[in-house]
Amino acid sequence: MAECDVKKIDVGDGAALPDPEDKGLVSAWWIALIGTIGLLIALPVKDPDTYGRVLTFIPDGILVTFEVTILSIALALVIGLLTGLGRLSKNRYINLIASLYVEVVRGVPLLVQLFYIYFALGRFVRVPDIMAAVIALSFCYGAYMGEVFRAGIKSIDFGQSEAALSQGFNQAQTMRYVILPQAWRTILPPVGNEFIALLKDTSLVSILAVSDILRRGREYASESFNYFETYTIIALVYLLITLVLSKILSNMEQRLSHYEKR
Amino acid sequence: MKNADPIIRIQNINKYFGTFQALNNVSLDVTSGEKVVVLGPSGSGKSTLLRSINQLESIDSGSIIVDGRNVADPAEDINTIRMEMGMVFQSFNLYKHKTVLENLTLAPVKLKKMAESQANDLGLALLDKVGIRDKADSYPVMLSGGQQQRVAIARALAMEPKIMLFDEPTSALDPEMIGEVLEVMVTLAREGMTMVVVTHEMGFAREVADQVVFMDEGAIVEVGTPDHFFENPTHERTIKFLEQIL
Numbered sequence: 001m002a003e004c005d006v007k008k009i010d011v012g013d014g015a016a017l018p019d020p021e022d023k024g025l026v027s028a029w030w031i032a033l034i035g036t037i038g039l040l041i042a043l044p045v046k047d048p049d050t051y052g053r054v055l056t057f058i059p060d061g062i063l064v065t066f067e068v069t070i071l072s073i074a075l076a077l078v079i080g081l082l083t084g085l086g087r088l089s090k091n092r093y094i095n096l097i098a099s100l101y102v103e104v105v106r107g108v109p110l111l112v113q114l115f116y117i118y119f120a121l122g123r124f125v126r127v128p129d130i131m132a133a134v135i136a137l138s139f140c141y142g143a144y145m146g147e148v149f150r151a152g153i154k155s156i157d158f159g160q161s162e163a164a165l166s167q168g169f170n171q172a173q174t175m176r177y178v179i180l181p182q183a184w185r186t187i188l189p190p191v192g193n194e195f196i197a198l199l200k201d202t203s204l205v206s207i208l209a210v211s212d213i214l215r216r217g218r219e220y221a222s223e224s225f226n227y228f229e230t231y232t233i234i235a236l237v238y239l240l241i242t243l244v245l246s247k248i249l250s251n252m253e254q255r256l257s258h259y260e261k262r
Numbered sequence: 263m264k265n266a267d268p269i270i271r272i273q274n275i276n277k278y279f280g281t282f283q284a285l286n287n288v289s290l291d292v293t294s295g296e297k298v299v300v301l302g303p304s305g306s307g308k309s310t311l312l313r314s315i316n317q318l319e320s321i322d323s324g325s326i327i328v329d330g331r332n333v334a335d336p337a338e339d340i341n342t343i344r345m346e347m348g349m350v351f352q353s354f355n356l357y358k359h360k361t362v363l364e365n366l367t368l369a370p371v372k373l374k375k376m377a378e379s380q381a382n383d384l385g386l387a388l389l390d391k392v393g394i395r396d397k398a399d400s401y402p403v404m405l406s407g408g409q410q411q412r413v414a415i416a417r418a419l420a421m422e423p424k425i426m427l428f429d430e431p432t433s434a435l436d437p438e439m440i441g442e443v444l445e446v447m448v449t450l451a452r453e454g455m456t457m458v459v460v461t462h463e464m465g466f467a468r469e470v471a472d473q474v475v476f477m478d479e480g481a482i483v484e485v486g487t488p489d490h491f492f493e494n495p496t497h498e499r500t501i502k503f504l505e506q507i508l
Contacts, residue, residue, distance in 0.1 A: 162318055163414075165344065168341045
């Protein structure tokens with residue numbers, strides 16, 4: 001039946017989620033996972049003075065990376081929803097503001113935005129480094145997320161809105177009870193990609209005196225001069241995190257599409 | 263049975279899509295309990311007329327009074343007026359993320375603040391009425407077109423509307439499923455529901471309609487009882503239309 005075709009939207013440039021239908025991709029995921037875990041165990045065992053010591057340095061950095069990622073994605077989702085709705089708004093001023101925001105953010109490199117917001121904020125208020133990083137990251141990702149929300153909402157058949165409106169739901173209730181619950185499953189894969197991309201981009205905040213994985217690694221490397229070993233471990237840790245995350249997200253996606261199954 | 267005051271009073275409405283005039287000075291009264299069937303070639307404005315009654319389509323001039331309230335007046339709360347009118351669409355438009363029963367209970371629970379258990383009882387009774395109670399826990403995608411349209415009728419009825427609007431309810435159905443949907447509509451008509459139906463089903467119009475309205479090029483060409491309309495049409499365009507389809 002034609003109605004059960006899900007419109008796929010393609011936004012974002014993060015890691016591809018493993019498609020469970022694609023056997024080639026799934027096995028690549030397993031090989032990568034086993035390889036990563038294997039190396040993260042084998043290298044420190046073989047060489048506890050270098051690889052082993054990096055590993056003891058990094059854990060509090062992992063917590064900071066998670067903290068920055070989760071706070072930023074939560075804020076970016078809120079900004080993204082508002083931006084997406086704003087971009088679809090028939091009110092020309094709201095529409096203009098939302099569109100302007102998206103244009104500006106997409107035209108400036110993230111690293112430049114990070115510096116800019118960090119030092120701009122610093123001129124007026126004293127905020128903790130982590131908060132400044134979270135504000136800068138979510139400001140940037142909110143714009144991309146806005147495009148994801150916009151595409152997701154637009155992908156829902158207009159008949160769904162009309163049915164809800166005809167029953168007496170107002171615009172906001174229609175969005176909340178009928179459109180967003182359906183848009184969410186279209187949105188989830190690209191949001192998942194943004195989430196993983198954001199997690200990787202948090203490595204940029206290490207330049208803002210935030211002690212994330214990368215910064216903790218660099219602190220170790222600069223006193224031990226074991227640069228190669230340090231960056232090997234850092235790369236493996238990021239890889240392990242994104243592999244696990246992408247699996248969790250693709251499982252969530254599977255569960256959300258239950259009502260399409262005949 | 264008829265009240266003196268019409269429950270729907272459409273007066274001199276006009277509607278433009280750009281420079282194209284979709285509705286041309288249309289007036290129509292529907293009294294409570296009456297069944298009005300709107301016929302006409304495609305592009306004649308019959309769906310636009312129907313959709314203007316619950317303001318899914320705005321009008322550019324004229325007035326539409328439903329149960330004493332002007333739906334085109336921005337000061338009126340259109341949402342509460344819409345609650346009194348159920349609508350059935352050509353493409354069903356069931357909420358895809360909800361089960362059949364949830365499709366029926368969503369609006370009563372959220373808009374009328376009906377208790378969940380009460381809404382479920384009402385929903386199951388309505389599903390009984392349209393003959394698909396056994397599908398209560400299925401998702402719409404698992405149903406045939408005819409079943410989906412019967413659920414859509416039950417969903418509209420769940421708000422206990424005074425008026426039912428049907429926008430070509432059988433046009434998207436395979437021929438063998440049209441009967442089951444028309445059967446539900448005939449039952450509804452017998453129970454005294456006020457109905458405005460845009461359709462191409464001439465048999466239904468003959469059997470059920472109190473008034474048949476024929477539209478062409480955005481205007482009402484002829485209004486009459488089914489006997490008058492099918493046996494003694496007066497307008498040339500009506501005659502031509504009937505020749506083409508009968």
